[in-house]
Amino acid sequence: MNKENIPPAKTKFTPSASQSGTSSYRRLGELIKEKKMASYLTLTLTFVTLSFFGLFAIRPTLITAISLTRSVSELADLKNQYENKIGDIIRAQGEYEKIRESVPLIDAALPETPSFDTLSQGLERLAQKNTLSIIQLQIEPVPLSKTPFTGSLKQYDFSLTGRGTYLTVNSYVKDLLNWKRVVILSGLDIAHDEATTSGMLRVSIKGTAYYEP
């Protein structure tokens, strides 16, 4: 066999990076030559580019700009409202100075704590004043520890049983209604005291006391 007729051995051709790039570029050039293909490619690249910039540039910029604009208007509103509040506080301070002497009265009428001891002392003092004997006094369980500020009115019930004449009972109830400490009488029961025949009455009073922690 002649050496010239021997076919060359098949060798695997691996193009280098520059060769590969050149061939891709050629292929791309050929593709672009087709007009329709060029239009498709342009459109696709346009959308991709717009999306890319929209995602990483336009969106954050717009959001930042709008947030800042909104913040500016909100802070301007906030400033006005704070100024109004400061004005209100100054006015309230002036008004408070006018009634400063009456603050203990308000505290006595509506204490911050249940103050059941002052309630019972007050009830007893009024009874002594009106010569009414207290037989029984019951106060609903109340928290002894200082309750956190709620800004709402709290209440607890009490009931009192006493003995006295009609006039005594009458003046005692009037005194209770005219007492500095705000109490509401929810029930009043007057009956003849069975133990005596001297016109003594047995009175049962149910009431509610208030406090504002």
Added chain:
Amino acid sequence: MSRNESLLLAIIFFITVITWIILGIYRANTESTVTSTQQEEIRPLNAEFDTKIIQSLQQRE
């Protein structure tokens, strides 16, 4: 992937991005930057005291 599919994909991606931008803008425009503490602080204050009640308290025992 044919050229039609590529274009369609690009359009869908673009629409998604636009929608996301619009939603982001809407959120930025509606989300308040005022905190709950500030809202509590700016609550209006009634600076007037009811002097009638104080007078009636003074008359009580």
